[in-house]
Amino acid sequence: MSLVRHNELVLESLYPAFLLIGLLILAHVLLFWSRPSSDQVMLPITGMLSAIGLTLVSRLAPKEFSHQIAWVILGFFLMILVVLLPGSVHWLKRYKYTWAILGVALITTTIVFGVDPNGSGERLWLGFGDILFQPSEVLKVLLVVFVASYLDDKRELLSENAFRVGFFKMPAIPYIVPLLVTWSLAVLLLIGQKDLGPTLLLFGVFIAMLYAATSRTVYIWAGLLLFLIAAYGAYHVFGHVATRVDIWIDPWTDAQGKGYQLVQSLVAFASGGVVGTGLGFGYPLLIPAVYTDFPFAAIGEEMGLLGTLAIVLLYLVFTYRGLKISLEAQDSFEQLLAMGLTVTVGLQAIVIISGNLKLIPLTGITLPFISYGGSSMLTNFIIVGLLLRISHASERSS
Amino acid sequence: MSQSIYRTGLALLIGFVIIALALPYWQVIRANDLVGDPRYNRYRLNEIENSSERGRILDRNGVVLASTEMTPNGARRTYSMPALAHVTGFHSAIFGDSDIEKAFAPYLQGQEGADPFKAMFDRLLHRPTVGSDVVLTIDSKLQAVAEEAMGSSKGAAVVIQPKTGEILALVSHPYFDPNTMEKDWDKLKNDPGTPMVNRATQGLYVPGSTFKTVILAAALDSGVTNPDEIFDFKMETDSYGRAYHLESFNGYEIYCANHGMTSPGRAQLRLADVFAQSCNIAFARLGVRLGSQRLIEYAKRFGFETQIPLEIPDLPSQLSLKPGFLNDNAAVAATSFGQGQLQASPLQLAMVAATIARGGIAPQPFLVSEIRTGKYSTTVGQPKQWHEVVSPTTAREVADMMVHAVDTGWAKGAQVSGVRVAGKTGTAEILPGETPHGWFIGFAPEDDPQVAVAVIKEYAGPGSTEAVPVGKAIIQAALGK
Numbered sequence: 117m118s119l120v121r122h123n124e125l126v127l128e129s130l131y132p133a134f135l136l137i138g139l140l141i142l143a144h145v146l147l148f149w150s151r152p153s154s155d156q157v158m159l160p161i162t163g164m165l166s167a168i169g170l171t172l173v174s175r176l177a178p179k180e181f182s183h184q185i186a187w188v189i190l191g192f193f194l195m196i197l198v199v200l201l202p203g204s205v206h207w208l209k210r211y212k213y214t215w216a217i218l219g220v221a222l223i224t225t226t227i228v229f230g231v232d233p234n235g236s237g238e239r240l241w242l243g244f245g246d247i248l249f250q251p252s253e254v255l256k257v258l259l260v261v262f263v264a265s266y267l268d269d270k271r272e273l274l275s276e277n278a279f280r281v282g283f284f285k286m287p288a289i290p291y292i293v294p295l296l297v298t299w300s301l302a303v304l305l306l307i308g309q310k311d312l313g314p315t316l317l318l319f320g321v322f323i324a325m326l327y328a329a330t331s332r333t334v335y336i337w338a339g340l341l342l343f344l345i346a347a348y349g350a351y352h353v354f355g356h357v358a359t360r361v362d363i364w365i366d367p368w369t370d371a372q373g374k375g376y377q378l379v380q381s382l383v384a385f386a387s388g389g390v391v392g393t394g395l396g397f398g399y400p401l402l403i404p405a406v407y408t409d410f411p412f413a414a415i416g417e418e419m420g421l422l423g424t425l426a427i428v429l430l431y432l433v434f435t436y437r438g439l440k441i442s443l444e445a446q447d448s449f450e451q452l453l454a455m456g457l458t459v460t461v462g463l464q465a466i467v468i469i470s471g472n473l474k475l476i477p478l479t480g481i482t483l484p485f486i487s488y489g490g491s492s493m494l495t496n497f498i499i500v501g502l503l504l505r506i507s508h509a510s511e512r513s514s
Numbered sequence: 515m516s517q518s519i520y521r522t523g524l525a526l527l528i529g530f531v532i533i534a535l536a537l538p539y540w541q542v543i544r545a546n547d548l549v550g551d552p553r554y555n556r557y558r559l560n561e562i563e564n565s566s567e568r569g570r571i572l573d574r575n576g577v578v579l580a581s582t583e584m585t586p587n588g589a590r591r592t593y594s595m596p597a598l599a600h601v602t603g604f605h606s607a608i609f610g611d612s613d614i615e616k617a618f619a620p621y622l623q624g625q626e627g628a629d630p631f632k633a634m635f636d637r638l639l640h641r642p643t644v645g646s647d648v649v650l651t652i653d654s655k656l657q658a659v660a661e662e663a664m665g666s667s668k669g670a671a672v673v674i675q676p677k678t679g680e681i682l683a684l685v686s687h688p689y690f691d692p693n694t695m696e697k698d699w700d701k702l703k704n705d706p707g708t709p710m711v712n713r714a715t716q717g718l719y720v721p722g723s724t725f726k727t728v729i730l731a732a733a734l735d736s737g738v739t740n741p742d743e744i745f746d747f748k749m750e751t752d753s754y755g756r757a758y759h760l761e762s763f764n765g766y767e768i769y770c771a772n773h774g775m776t777s778p779g780r781a782q783l784r785l786a787d788v789f790a791q792s793c794n795i796a797f798a799r800l801g802v803r804l805g806s807q808r809l810i811e812y813a814k815r816f817g818f819e820t821q822i823p824l825e826i827p828d829l830p831s832q833l834s835l836k837p838g839f840l841n842d843n844a845a846v847a848a849t850s851f852g853q854g855q856l857q858a859s860p861l862q863l864a865m866v867a868a869t870i871a872r873g874g875i876a877p878q879p880f881l882v883s884e885i886r887t888g889k890y891s892t893t894v895g896q897p898k899q900w901h902e903v904v905s906p907t908t909a910r911e912v913a914d915m916m917v918h919a920v921d922t923g924w925a926k927g928a929q930v931s932g933v934r935v936a937g938k939t940g941t942a943e944i945l946p947g948e949t950p951h952g953w954f955i956g957f958a959p960e961d962d963p964q965v966a967v968a969v970i971k972e973y974a975g976p977g978s979t980e981a982v983p984v985g986k987a988i989i990q991a992a993l994g995k
Contacts, residue, residue, distance in 0.1 A: 212818040324522045331518045371554050385540040385557045386548035425534060432530045439523045443516055455519055459526065468528040469574050473536045 132174075132185055136167055139192045146196055147463035154199070154508035157437045162428055162500050165485035166191070167492075168427065169411070173488050175395055176407040176414055180488055187490040191497030198501025205505055209449055219258040222251040223304055240386065250491040252314035253482075257495055259301075259318055260325070260456035267329040268449040288350035312347060312357060313467060313479025319343055320463050325456045329448075377404050381472050385416035385424075392420030407488045409480060412472045428469070431484075435462035441507040454506045457499045515853040532966030552610055560588065560607055562623065569622040569645030571602050571614060573654040574680075574883065580605075580615070580692075582645075586915040595654060597661045601826065601881060603683050609699065613826040614648060618882065621646045623835060627887040639881075646887040651680035651880060651895065652720075656991055660685045663987035667980075669971040670713040672864035673988055676957055676966040678897035679868070679877030686713040690941065715828035718857040719970055722977070723792045723924075724953045725852035727866055729800055730789055730915065731874075732812035738803040741915075745788050745796045747781040757781075761795045763802060766844030768851075770795045770992040786915045790923025792939070794851040801850025806840040809833075809849065815903045817865050817876065818858070823900070825881045831858040864968035867955040870916065871934070871963035874909035876900040917960050925954065927982035930995055934960035937985065939977035949973045952980030952992040958989045966994035 140163045148153060166188050173184040208215075301318075323339035350357040359374060367375030367382075377508045380403040385397060400414035402404050407414070438458025445451040461484050468487075471478035482492040540548075549555055568589065571580035580602050583590050591605045603613025611619055620626040623976045624636070624645040631889065660671045660683045673683040688709040689700050702710050711717065733739045747770070749757040757770045757778065770793055788796035799808055810833060818831045834855040839845050848854040861879070869876040880895035904912075916936030919925045925937035937956030944950060957966035967988050974980040987993075 123838045202569055324525075328515055328522060331515065353579065357703060368554075379554050382544075382559070383548050386545040386554075387539070388541055388560060389545050390542060399561060402557055416537070416541060419679055421537055422543070424537050428533055428537070429681065432527070435526050435530075439519055442519055448515065451519070455522065459522060462526045463529075466526065466533065468534050470529070470536075473533065473540060475536055 129409065132165075132170065134183075135185070135328050136163070136170065136188070139163075139189065139190060143192055143196055147199060150200055151508035155437055155441055156275040157433065158500055158507070159468060161434050161437070162195075163170065164483060165427075165430055167436075169483075169486035169488075170417070171395070172411050172414060172486060173407060175418070176400060176411070177488060180407070183490070184488055184493075187493040190490075191493050194494055195497040195504075198498055199504050199508075201505075205450060205453065205502065208261050208453075209265040212262050213266075215258045215262045216473065219255050220301065221253055222258075223301060225252045227304070240259055250489065252318070253489075253491040253495045255314075256318055256321065256460050257498060259459070260321060262462060263322055263325050264449055264452035264456055267325060267452055268447075278476055302307065304398045312350060312360075312477065313471075313481040315346065316343065316479065317460070317464055317467060317481060319346075319469075321459050324459045324463075328455050329452060357498050360477045360479075364474065367474070372413035377410070378474060378478060380404075381410050381413040382474060384410075384413040385473070388420040388423075390421045392416075392423055393419050408482065409468075409478070409487075410472055411486050411488075415486075416472075426484075431445065431462060431465040434458075438462070438503055441503055445506050446509055450506045454477070454503055457502055460498060461496060463470055530583040537762035550610070552607055556607060564672040565642055566624050567606070569624070571622075572647055572649045572653045572886075573657075574650060574682075575653065575655075576649075577654045578797050579650070579652075579654065590785050591692075593692045595657070596693065597685070597689055598652065598654075598657060599628065599692045599695075600714065601650065602692065603826070604695050606696050608696055614650070617825045618648045618885075619743075621648060621885050627862060627890070629887050630889070632798065632890075632948055644856040644887070646885045648882055649884045649886060649891075651675075651682065651883050652684065655681045656988070657683040657685070659683075659991040660984070662987050663984040664971070666968075667971045667974055668707065668713075669718055669969070669974070671967065671969045672860045672985060673992065674864050674868045674877070674879055674966045675770045676868035676871035676877060676963045679900070680753070680883070680897075681879055681881050681897075682916045682965065683988070684714045684881075686711075686717070692716050706806060712826070712828075713860065713970075713972075715824065715861045716825060717970075718829060718831065718859055719951055719953075719972070720853060720942035720944060721856050721858040721863060721951050722852040722940030722951065723940050724863050724866070724940035724955045724968075724977075725856060725858070726789060726792065726797050726850070727870065727916065727938050727955065728813055728816050729742065729797050729804070729809070729850045730785075731816075731870065731904045731908055731912045732804055732808060733800040735803060735812070735904040735912050736808055739761065739785060739787055739800055741911050743785050745783050745785070745793070747783070747795065749778050749781050750787045751778050761798070763798055763847035764843040766847055768798055768847065770796050786918045787922075789915045789938075790919040790921075790925075792851075792919075792924055797851045801846045802843050804846075804850075806846050809846060810840060812903075815876075815901065816869060817900075822861060822865060822879060823859070824879055825895075826833050828861055829859060831862040831921055832856070832979055853943060860968045860970050862968075863953070863955045863970075864966055867936075867968060868963075868966035869903050870909050871957035871966050872909075873906045874904040893926045913957075913960055916956065920956070924978040925956065925982055927978060928954065928986045928989065930958065930986065930990055930993070933958050933989075933993060933995065935986075935989060936960045937982070939982060941976045944973070948974055952977040954981035954985040956985055956989070958993060 138188060143159060170184060170188060174181045181464060323335055326335045351361055363375050363378055367378040371379045382399050384403060395418050398417035400417045403410045403413055435458055438454060442451050442454035442458060445454050464481055464484055468481050468483050470476045482489050484496045552559055568582040570578055573579055579595055579598055580591060580593050593602060598665045601614060603611060603615040605611050605615040606631040622645045627646045628710060656673060660673060664671060664685055664687050668687050670912040674681055688707050695702060747759045749759050751757050758769060760767055760769050813833055818833050821830045822828055834840055839855055840849060845854055849856055865876060878898040878900040882894050885892045885894055913936050916938055917934050920928050920935045920937045924939040928935050928937045935956060935958040937954060940953030942951040942953060952971045954977050957963045965986050969981040969984045971980045
């Protein structure tokens with residue numbers, strides 16, 4: 117970036133790159149030393165994605181670069197910490213209700229004290245002085261841990277059909293209850309934040325885990341139906357959600373007004389073409405909130421189709437490795453946990469990228485490892501740490 | 515559980531695949547129309563505009579027709595000859611580009627140039643691009659003459675060098691001023707005189723008797739007549755003592771008055787004379803002899819019903835509005851003297867004259883000859899045959915009869931001393947009571963053609979008095995007489 121800005125290469129401008137390379141080497145050495153049989157692909161992908169993210173933040177919001185790199189460094193250390201902690205991940209299961217209560221508490225505080233720092237209409241943040249904190253990011257890990265623990269406990273009831281209602285085999289009450297509880301939580305979140313994105317993400321992850329634990333498709337349909345009910349309600353209750361859906365259906369007629377952000381995103385993709393304009397040579401800053409909501413469009417403009425496809429491939433490989441870890445995990449709790457965590461990252465990437473590409477209405481969630489934002493960065497690094505740990509345990513046992 | 519994890523993975527894979535398909539849709543398939551649309555991309559277009567100097571548009575002698583000045587308020591495009599608005603088109607940040615400005619935008623903007631390696635390196639190294647100049651075949655002096663000869667009439671004139679296909683002048687009246695079109699846009703769009711429409715290439719008019727040139731060439735070429743044929747007419751006199759002849763074609767009666775006769779009796783005219791006198795009955799007979807099949811085939815060879823290849827938008831001329839119209843002999847008869855449902859553009863009729871001038875082979879018309887980037891230049895348009903229409907013998911016979919029409923017939927007004935001018939007039943009837951369109955097509959000199967023209971004045975009156983003087987002025991100017 118400095119090469120583009122000053123037309124010369126300054127040594128200082130390479131320091132962040134050296135720092136990141138150093139961190140990666142450190143993480144790799146520690147991982148190799150402490151957990152030699154853990155997954156070897158996860159860390160390089162995480163490094164690659166966060167390096168792209170840093171480059172993009174220095175391109176799009178140079179003022180935020182120092183914050184972002186601080187988050188990445190902190191993330192790396194958190195990840196290493198999670199990997200190095202002694203014992204197994206099973207201790208998480210022991211405190212499952214603590215996580216659930218923490219989650220509910222987070223949602224309620226957001227609803228009550230939530231702030232909307234950029235005036236977008238979504239109250240996604242909790243403020244502590246100058247530090248803004250996005251609870252839905254932490255919530256997703258808490259939810260995955262809780263659901264994995266809960267489902268694992270009730271595994272024995274798995275394929276039992278308690279009763280039938282007409283044509284449908286109804287699942288046992290122990291499954292209906294958490295389904296409804298999580299749905300209510302998600303709806304609560306929706307009401308609190310007025311944004312469909314985190315709701316879709318949380319609920320999607322939950323349904324996937326429920327399906328994985330029970331192998332019963334009825335949950336998918338039931339979940340889909342419940343989500344549609346919530347979405348329909350949100351569309352009619354919150355003007356903000358309705359606007360987003362209307363923009364999604366037709367951004368072109370009001371291209372200078374409401375549809376501006378999405379149209380500019382699509383034009384940015386189009387401007388990039390196959391090879392892109394080159395970093396620093398496009399105009400991605402024309403998109404409002406590009407570095408939080410539309411980093412993928414900026415990549416599309418400056419790195420072209422080759423860049424966007426490469427990043428999609430990175431997320432795909434991430435998802436593949438994550439699910440592989442899940443399949444090879446030692447027991448059903450680790451399996452569910454790994455699966456839930458992986459789906460969280462994969463689904464989040466799909467939802468935000470699809471929003472940028474006008475495949476679904478835009479939502480205010482981040483592009484994992486790339487978007488600017490501390491809460492999301494730290495959470496994602498913790499997810500990688502947990503996955504690495506599970507992978508090590510399973511390798512060793514086999 | 516493994517199976518349901520596999521399936522979850524499959525669902526996510528489908529999501530990624532959909533994204534991987536949506537990406538090329540926006541980044542490649544829809545790229546050009548989104549990037550080029552000023553409604554969505556005004557800022558980027560302006561930035562590109564201001565970061566590079568757009569190339570100029572020059573006439574064949576290097577006269578600057580369009581150029582860009584860099585002002586403190588950004589780039590400003592100026593046009594030295596607004597009368598050429600329908601050739602150069604306009605370049606606007608609000609309304610986009612049109613005509614040559616649009617068709618050659620990649621060259622004018624500098625993405626593509628005469629030196630492809632330089633253009634590629636400039637892009638790769640992010641150097642500011644310098645647009646290439648586009649050199650037209652238009653002769654701005656001849657254009658000015660044609661312009662003046664048209665006066666304030668609505669209509670069009672197309673001037674082609676028949677040997678090469680170069681378009682030397684293209685008049686469309688009224689026109690708009692591309693220097694002020696942004697400001698005048700609403701007024702221009704709502705103007706009943708339609709100044710934004712290029713009449714020369716997109717105006718479709720009833721061709722009237724000029725179409726007899728097509729029928730004459732078709733009839734000679736297919737052998738249904740020959741230059742020695744004598745046409746017989748039984749003349750009668752009306753109550754005022756004027757001689758006339760009436761003939762019915764499948765119930766459709768055609769009336770002809772002018773055969774140099776004042777009393778009843780038998781009139782005999784040579785083929786060259788029926789052409790010079792523009793006798794409708796004779797051409798109706800020729801058309802019926804040809805039959806609809808051959809009539810359509812020859813007209814298509816002249817370019818009817820096809821889009822004539824050109825750098826700016828043009829509309830195909832039409833033989834009929836309804837399919838199957840020409841299955842009836844009455845329709846064939848009416849079409850053969852240039853009425854029926856015929857719709858022809860001035861460009862199409864100039865092509866008819868140019869084809870006869872070129873010995874039966876239609877030249878491919880073009881407006882841009884070369885692209886210049888600094889000292890490099892690339893030829894873009896060069897003389898090419900479009901396709902063969904009639905034999906050289908037929909073309910020579912038709913040319914002789916067109917000269918006869920200028921020497922003795924309705925096109926007399928086009929005579930230029932010392933030059934063999936070939937021509938044909940047309941007076942196209944629109945609706946009863948409306949003043950007809952006046953047409954002239956022609957070329958000169960007959961023995962070594964340098965210029966072919968088509969002129970139309972809308973609702974102006976007979977071709978012989980309205981369009982012929984314009985054609986003559988153009989021919990004189992083109993030949994330096």
